[in-house]
Each structure stands twice: as structure tokens, then as C-alpha cells.
Amino acid sequence: MPLGQSDSTTYASELCDPELYQQGNPEDLWRRMHAAGPVHEGVFEGRRFHAVVSHTLISRVLKDSKGFSSEGGMRLDQNPAATSLAAGKMLIITDPPRHGRIRQIMNSVFTPRMVARVEHNMRATAVDIVDRAIEEGECDFTNVAARLPLSVICDMLGVPPEDWDFMLDRTMVAFGSDGADELAMAEAHADILSYYEDLIRRRRREPRDDVVTALVNGVIDGTELTDEEIILNCDGLISGGNETTRHATVGGFLAMLDNPDQWAMLRDDPGLLPGAVQEILRFASPAMHVLRTAVTPTRIGEHALDPGDPVALWLSAGNRDPRVFVNPDRFDITRSPNPHVAFSTGAHYCLGSALARTELTVLFEELLRRVGGAELVGAPQRTRSILIWGYDSVVVRLVTRTERWR
Numbered sequence: 539m540p541l542g543q544s545d546s547t548t549y550a551s552e553l554c555d556p557e558l559y560q561q562g563n564p565e566d567l568w569r570r571m572h573a574a575g576p577v578h579e580g581v582f583e584g585r586r587f588h589a590v591v592s593h594t595l596i597s598r599v600l601k602d603s604k605g606f607s608s609e610g611g612m613r614l615d616q617n618p619a620a621t622s623l624a625a626g627k628m629l630i631i632t633d634p635p636r637h638g639r640i641r642q643i644m645n646s647v648f649t650p651r652m653v654a655r656v657e658h659n660m661r662a663t664a665v666d667i668v669d670r671a672i673e674e675g676e677c678d679f680t681n682v683a684a685r686l687p688l689s690v691i692c693d694m695l696g697v698p699p700e701d702w703d704f705m706l707d708r709t710m711v712a713f714g715s716d717g718a719d720e721l722a723m724a725e726a727h728a729d730i731l732s733y734y735e736d737l738i739r740r741r742r743r744e745p746r747d748d749v750v751t752a753l754v755n756g757v758i759d760g761t762e763l764t765d766e767e768i769i770l771n772c773d774g775l776i777s778g779g780n781e782t783t784r785h786a787t788v789g790g791f792l793a794m795l796d797n798p799d800q801w802a803m804l805r806d807d808p809g810l811l812p813g814a815v816q817e818i819l820r821f822a823s824p825a826m827h828v829l830r831t832a833v834t835p836t837r838i839g840e841h842a843l844d845p846g847d848p849v850a851l852w853l854s855a856g857n858r859d860p861r862v863f864v865n866p867d868r869f870d871i872t873r874s875p876n877p878h879v880a881f882s883t884g885a886h887y888c889l890g891s892a893l894a895r896t897e898l899t900v901l902f903e904e905l906l907r908r909v910g911g912a913e914l915v916g917a918p919q920r921t922r923s924i925l926i927w928g929y930d931s932v933v934v935r936l937v938t939r940t941e942r943w944r
């Protein structure tokens with residue numbers, strides 16, 4: 539039965555209700571939306587927008603950076619003042635050709651060699667995190683998963699290890715992960731920004747093999763990047779790579795707990811880990827949507843768009859598209875092929891994708907090696923957000939491999 543406009547609008551509004559992700563059943567909504575159509579029109583904060591749930595159309599829009607701009611912001615619930623300040627300067631909200639020039643500078647550091655270099659420290663951190671969690675017996679796994687991504691970003695940026703705890707504390711507060719109020723969040727963010735200013739000064743004096751040095755030395759069309767551009771792009775690494783990787787880790791761990799057959803299969807054959815990591819990314823899909831803005835009059839599917847119209851590409855729904863993924867709600871570590879869009883696609887394809895996959899691989903390797911089993915203590919608390927799909931708290935009891943699997 540064809541759907542009327544009002545049904546589609548209801549779906550799009552439900553999709554943008556943060557309550558859905560904290561208390562409701564988003565998977566059920568995505569199933570209904572896929573059955574109803576690939577694109578849904580709705581209103582968010584008084585503004586018309588389109589939500590795309592089809593994997594094919596999501597990929598098509600993301601690959602068309604001439605037709606769809608990133609400079610109108612990368613999330614529906616954005617702060618317009620902060621967006622206009624950073625557009626054209628911060629990689630993720632900059633369009634080509636400048637986007638390609640900044641990306642080239644960042645790519646010079648995000649190399650396989652650099653990932654291999656930070657993997658050494660990453661392994662030591664992962665061993666420490668897992669051992670501490672086992673020792674504690676009962677722990678909040680969201681805290682366990684928090685330390686690795688941030689320490690890796692600090693390592694890439696060139697923050698010395700003695701400052702990692704300071705950065706972890708300030709970042710958890712600044713990005714609202716520990717329930718701080720707005721004033722405390724702003725203060726913590728100001729601390730991080732002034733830390734970057736100091737680090738920039740130090741790297742101008744003593745260059746190293748790190749992101750801050752690459753940005754300090756970065757030149758576009760004969761002009762050096764400004765301190766503001768450097769700071770925005772350092773900040774972009776934390777906002778892009780910290781919560782996402784943390785929630786993928788937690789989501790993957792919970793998926794394993796819910797599917798002990800998959801955990802057992804992985805323990806019997808750790809060679810399945812690369813595929814398992816891809817399935818964790820598809821299934822957990824922590825970056826729920828990305829935004830684009832139509833540049834010219836255009837169409838997506840049956841829908842006509844005017845210049846300036848926002849389009850929300852719902853990556854987590856695209857990763858459950860039954861036209862692309864057989865049995866999409868099943869967590870299957872042997873799924874192949876697995877063309878998930880958790881890292882987006884096109885020009886803005888995640889800069890840290892290799893790093894994030896390595897982090898997940900290293901942490902799950904250490905969990906497989908050390909943890910025999912785990913059980914939930916109470917119900918996991920889900921995050922109230924339309925951007926990040928994840929958990930605020932997941933209290934678990936971990937047991938060593940010498941103890942029994944639950």
C-alpha cells in the first residue's frame with residue numbers, strides 16, 4: 539500500500555527524537571522506514587529536511603560533493619554559530635577543492651607507518667585497561683572503552699603520555715560524557731583549546747612526527763594554516779575519533795554478549811577478527827547520521843530538493859538495509875561482503891578508519907586473550923542523542939579465562 543505524505547513525515551520526526559535512542563526501538567523504526575521507502579521528508583526544529591535510509595541513495599549523495607555541500611554542517615542538531623565559524627576550515631565541514639588540500643596535509647600523518655607506530659603504545663594501553671577491568675571485577679565498560687581511543691588520538695597529535703590523563707578528563711567533561719553541566723563543559727573545552735595553543739608553540743620550536751607538526755608546517759596555495767585552523771582540526775580529531783570508537787567498542791562487546799555463539803566462534807578462530815570488526819562497525823554504527831546541504835535544485839529518489847535543503851543520511855539505517863544486507867538485524871561475524879557505511883563514503887570517508895579498525899582489533903584481541911566471560915549487572919543505559927548511537931553506562935562483571943563462561 540503506498541504511503542501518504544503524513545506517514546513519511548511521522549517516520550522522519552520519530553527518527554529525530556533523541557528519546558527513541560534512549561528508550562525506544564530504533565531498529566524497528568528503520569525496518570518500517572525501509573519497507574515504506576528510501577527517502578522520508580520531515581521537519582526538524584521548524585525546518586524541512588529529508589532523511590535517506592537506503593544504502594544505495596546514501597552512498598550516491600555522499601559521493602556527490604559537487605551537488606551536496608558539507609559546509610552547512612555535519613549534523614542536524616548543530617550549533618549554527620559554531621558551524622559557520624568552522625566551515626571551510628575544519629576538514630569535515632569543508633568542501634573541495636580546499637577540503638582536498640587540508641586532507642592531503644592530514645593524510646601525510648595518517649599513514650600505515652604511523653598507525654603501526656601508535657599500535658605499539660595502543661597494545662600496552664589495551665592490556666592495562668583489560669587487566670584493570672578484570673581486577674576490578676565489576677566495571678562500567680563504557681569507561682573501560684574510553685581510555686584507548688583518546689590515548690591514541692593524543693599519541694597521534696603529539697601530546698606527551700604524562701598529559702593523556704588530563705586530556706581524558708577534560709575531554710570526558712567537554713563532550714558531555716560524564717553528565718557535566720554546560721558551564722563545566724565550556725570550561726573543559728577552553729582548557730583543551732589552550733592546551734593545543736601551547737602544543738602548537740612547542741611544535742613550532744621542536745617539530746616531531748605528529749599531527750600538530752604536520753598542521754604547523756601545512757601550506758595551502760602558498761599560505762600557512764592559521765592557529766585557528768590548526769586548533770579546529772586538532773579538535774576535529776577528538777570529536778570525530780573519540781566517542782565513535784568508544785561506542786563501537788561498547789556496541790561490539792554487547793553484541794558479543796547477546797550472541798555468545800559469535801564470541802565462541804571468534805575464540806576458536808581469531809582469524810575471524812577482521813570480519814568481526816567490520817560487523818561490529820556495521821551493527822553498532824556509532825555515527826548515526828551525517829548531513830549534507832543541496833547546492834542546486836536536485837532530486838533524491840522521488841523527492842525534489844531546493845538549494846539549501848538539508849539532507850540527513852542515516853548511516854545506521856543504511857547499515858540495516860535489507861536490500862543490501864541479508865538478515866540485517868543479525869550480528870554475524872562471518873558476513874561477507876559487508877559494504878557498511880559506518881565510516882561514510884566519498885570525499886569525507888573517515889580519515890581515522892584504519893586507526894579505528896586497528897584499535898578495535900587490538901582491544902578485542904586482548905579481551906579474547908584475557909576474558910573468559912562476562913555478565914551484565916543491570917540494564918545498559920543508552921545515550922540520548924540523534925548523532926551518536928551508544929551507551930552511557932554498561933556495568934559488567936568480567937571473569938578471567940581460567941574462570942567459567944556464564
Ligand code: HEM
Nearest residue numbers: 629630778779782783786825828881882886888889890894
Ligand atoms: C568507529 C570509529 C569511527 C567512526 C564510526 C567514524 C565515522 C566517521 C564518519 C561517518 C565520517 C564522515 C563524515 C561525513 O561524511 O560527513 C568520519 C570522518 C572523519 N573521521 Fe571518523 N570515525 C571513526 C573514527 C575516527 C578516528 C579514530 C579518527 C581520528 C583519530 C577519525 C577522524 C575523522 C576525521 C578527521 C574525519 C573527517 C574526514 C574528512 O572530512 O575528510 N575518525 N568519521
